[in-house]
Amino acid sequence: xxxxxxxxxxxxxxxxxxxxxxxxxxxxxxxxxxxxxxxxxxxxxxxxxxxxxxxxxxxxxxxxxxxxxxxxxxxxxxxxxxxxxxxxxxxxxxxxxxxxxxxxxxxxxxxxxxxxxxxxxxxxxxxxxxxxxxxxxxxxxxxxxxxxxxxxxxxxxxxxxxxxxxxxxxxxxxxxxxxxxxxxxxxxxxxxxxxxxxxxxxxxxxxxxxxxxxxxxxxxx
Amino acid sequence: xxxxxxxxxxxxxxxxxxxxxxxxxxxxxxxxxxxxxxxxxxxxxxxxxxxxxxxxxxxxxxxxxxxxxxxxxxxxxxxxxxxxxxxxxxxxxxxxxxxxxxxxxxxxxxxxxxxxxxxxxxxxxxxxxxxxxxxxxxxxxxxxxxxxxxxxxxxxxxxxxxxxxxxxxxxxxxxxxxxxxxxxxxxxxxxxxxxx
Numbered sequence: 001x002x003x004x005x006x007x008x009x010x011x012x013x014x015x016x017x018x019x020x021x022x023x024x025x026x027x028x029x030x031x032x033x034x035x036x037x038x039x040x041x042x043x044x045x046x047x048x049x050x051x052x053x054x055x056x057x058x059x060x061x062x063x064x065x066x067x068x069x070x071x072x073x074x075x076x077x078x079x080x081x082x083x084x085x086x087x088x089x090x091x092x093x094x095x096x097x098x099x100x101x102x103x104x105x106x107x108x109x110x111x112x113x114x115x116x117x118x119x120x121x122x123x124x125x126x127x128x129x130x131x132x133x134x135x136x137x138x139x140x141x142x143x144x145x146x147x148x149x150x151x152x153x154x155x156x157x158x159x160x161x162x163x164x165x166x167x168x169x170x171x172x173x174x175x176x177x178x179x180x181x182x183x184x185x186x187x188x189x190x191x192x193x194x195x196x197x198x199x200x201x202x203x204x205x206x207x208x209x210x211x212x213x214x215x216x217x218x219x220x221x
Numbered sequence: 222x223x224x225x226x227x228x229x230x231x232x233x234x235x236x237x238x239x240x241x242x243x244x245x246x247x248x249x250x251x252x253x254x255x256x257x258x259x260x261x262x263x264x265x266x267x268x269x270x271x272x273x274x275x276x277x278x279x280x281x282x283x284x285x286x287x288x289x290x291x292x293x294x295x296x297x298x299x300x301x302x303x304x305x306x307x308x309x310x311x312x313x314x315x316x317x318x319x320x321x322x323x324x325x326x327x328x329x330x331x332x333x334x335x336x337x338x339x340x341x342x343x344x345x346x347x348x349x350x351x352x353x354x355x356x357x358x359x360x361x362x363x364x365x366x367x368x369x370x371x372x373x374x375x376x377x378x379x380x381x382x383x384x385x386x387x388x389x390x391x392x393x394x395x396x397x398x399x400x401x402x403x404x405x406x407x408x409x410x411x412x413x414x415x416x417x
Binding site for chain 2: 039040041042043044046047087090091094095097098101102116117120121123124125126129191194195196197198199200202203204206207208210211
């Protein structure tokens with residue numbers, strides 16, 4: 001919620017977004033949520049959600065990469081020849097991923113070890129590539145940044161929800177801390193931290209989104 | 222760990238450490254292209270081939286170029302460039318010499334560039350410190366494992382077209398649940414061999 005107000009305070013008076021800032025934010029974070037509605041970038045969503053902490057870091061990584069790459073792709077959109085745009089996009093995205101990876105390695109070594117190859121795999125995350133290709137190539141820099149932020153948040157929130165329930169049901173703890181009443185009577189179900197739990201959790205989240213959104217995804221388009 | 226034979230790694234990468242069902246790599250194309258057995262078989266074959274070749278090329282580049290020059294941090298950008306370049310090359314090669322194969326595999330090749338299982342296999346190879354032979358075994362096993370999983374899911378989804386799925390679970394949601402069950406059956410192999 002705070003993010004929405006922030007984006008408007010920045011955009012509205014100056015009008016850099018052309019009044020489309022709020023709409024873009026809403027579309028990306030909720031209406032066309034990349035994970036639950038469009039089902040993009042699920043590899044990392046499944047792999048890192050065994051603990052809430054990992055999910056939060058991964059969400060932050062995606063927001064950073066998405067905003068950064070959208071900004072640069074958008075700035076260069078008039079100078080990039082159409083035929084090599086894919087290569088240019090991948091190179092830009094990879095640069096931001098390397099930045100984040102080096103940052104993690106320097107300051108949070110344990111986290112970097114835990115996430116393993118999945119930070120590097122943000123390069124092939126369809127969300128980042130998809131936003132660069134579908135949005136940043138046609139829109140001005142600031143609006144593209146808002147779009148990157150919106151999609152990043154949409155991804156991070158769903159990731160946090162899945163991470164929360166998987167850690168809660170799988171270990172009976174949250175962020176490694178025991179809960180006062182819950183942890184005592186609840187018997188942890190190991191299945192939820194293991195691979196099948198990830199598939200079940202995401203399947204159920206998508207189904208819940210389908211219920212909330214009403215009609216099937218095809219009719220939404 | 223480093224003395225594990227390449228054959229053990231091959232078997233382990235197919236069954237106990239299936240790259241899709243335990244490491245969740247390559248999910249995007251796994252969900253998108255698994256509605257028919259024929260399509261998924263074509264994609265699976267292409268993935269096996271590209272994965273073996275790119276792990277070999279990336280192994281050579283990493284250990285003989287990046288490490289001696291202390292450029293380890295550039296591995297992401299180099300690996301993805303190698304994969305994209307290799308896929309492009311294979312596409313041109315196949316188109317020139319075997320048009321028939323091109324029509325069978327052609328449409329899947331560009332998809333493979335963004336398949337994270339390919340990049341993931343290269344990254345796992347570096348993280349787990351495999352030797353050259355082990356890398357080949359791992360690349361082949363991971364590719365075959367991925368192909369096996371997608372063909373299995375395609376078969377299940379073909380059957381599922383005639384069953385009554387709750388409305389909100391239709392489409393991707395039920396595919397995820399079925400994949401979960403598939404992952405559970407593969408957990409039955411756990412303990413047979415193990416690699417880290």
